[in-house]
Amino acid sequence: MNTQPAYFTAFENLAMERTPSGVLTVRFHTGDGPATFTGRLHTDFPRALYEIGEDRGNRVLVLTGTGDRFMTDIDGASLGDITRPAEWDRTISEGRRVMQRLADLEMPIVAAVNGPATIHSEYALISDIVIVSDTTVFSDFPHLTFGIVPGDGIHIVWEEALGLNRARYLTMTHGSFTAEQAERWGAVAEVVAQDKVLLRARELAETLAAKPQLLTRYLAVTLRQRISRRIAEGTQLGMALEGLTAADLAHQG
Secondary structure (H helix, E strand, O other): OOOOOHHHHOOOOEEEEEOOOOEEEEEEOEOOEOOEEOHHHHHHHHHHHHHHHHOOOOOEEEEEOEOOEOEOEEOHHHHOOOOOHHHHHHHHHHHHHHHHHHHHOOOOEEEEEOOOEOOOOHHHHOOOEEEEEOOOEEEOHHHHHHOOOOOOOHHHHHHHHHOHHHHHHHHHOOOEEEHHHHHHOOOOOEEEOHHHHHHHHHHHHHHHHOOOHHHHHHHHHHHOHHHHHHHHHHHHHHHHHHHHHHHHHOOOO
16 A cells, blocks of 8 residues: 655655655655756745654655756756746745745754765755765856846855855855865765765654654754744845845846
8 A cells, every 4th residue: 555645746846755754755856856946936845844854754844956067057948937927926936935944844954965965065065964965065156147147045054154254255255165165164074986976864854753743843943943034034035135136137238
């Protein structure tokens, strides 16, 4: 008898599998290869997080990518005309929900960053435990490339993970940082070989899942209070200003 929840297969770019102990692995992908970030994924991820959070069968979440990268590609056209207020209203709603739902998810989150993370690295860096491949490089490719403010939560998560001045420097200069730098700066927990990333993340997740569920649920709530508050305070304004710079693109020569 198949007791797999229906939402496990409801989202075309999110592959889900759960161990008997309650460790749920969510893997970003496109056609079972490395994920390209699209409008569909932007819509689906907050919906998936709602389902994940409501399911008490999930005790720990592991987030990872596919193949040799976490996420490096984006289909900008699929996000719609971001210079139009009605389109941006949908983007704000989805963007706020994904970050707030990650921050408020009542279970530990372990990120298995399996390679470069140049698109939405905040999805990984907001996690409670971040395990990264030695091939990982972090950056924020799309925002300054497209000419818009990075106000969708990455500005908050990078600041929390890297420190105020370093985050501002890297954001303003469109910089990147390696796995080794991230570990040295305290932004990630461990750097391991690429073929060990998911194994190590799952090992830690299983250790957490073996603890009483109320303990792990409320550890997550307790330890994410500050970042939850900052997401609530800063994402709406950040995305409004991002939308203003997006609208300005329509008036540039």
